[in-house]
Amino acid sequence: MIPVQYWVYTSMGLSPKLAILTAFGTNLAVVLPTAISGALGHSRKNAVIWKAALLLGITGAIGAFFGSSSATMLPAKVLKIAFGVAILAGAIRMLTAKKAEIGKKPNLSTASLVFWGILLGTATGIIGGRWSTYGTSYGSNPQIWYA
16 A cells, blocks of 8 residues: 555655655554454454464564664665565465464464564564655665665
């Protein structure tokens, strides 16, 4: 959603900085209420493991900070390849995933949740790092995304 919005906004004549900030704001305005609504709906059905949600959320945010910070130091070509690999891995996972067993509680250890939260947060930060750090003190240049 964000790359398409960025393209549309810059095509309309918005500056790259304003375009990316507007795209992020719009994305957040859509994703945040949807995520909250989904979480509350599933929670009413006792289908949310709040310990896992909180641990993954907190450690994922920490990992995303470090991932996006390191992404500003990586060449655009590396980030493009990482993004492509992540998209392919997600597609394969969606096509091959087994249906969840309702009522079966997973055995989740705190160490496992922290590990996966940091790992996935870091990966997400790296993949989205050039986008997410634009306009911050890191000052990523949108022109290098297409290099």
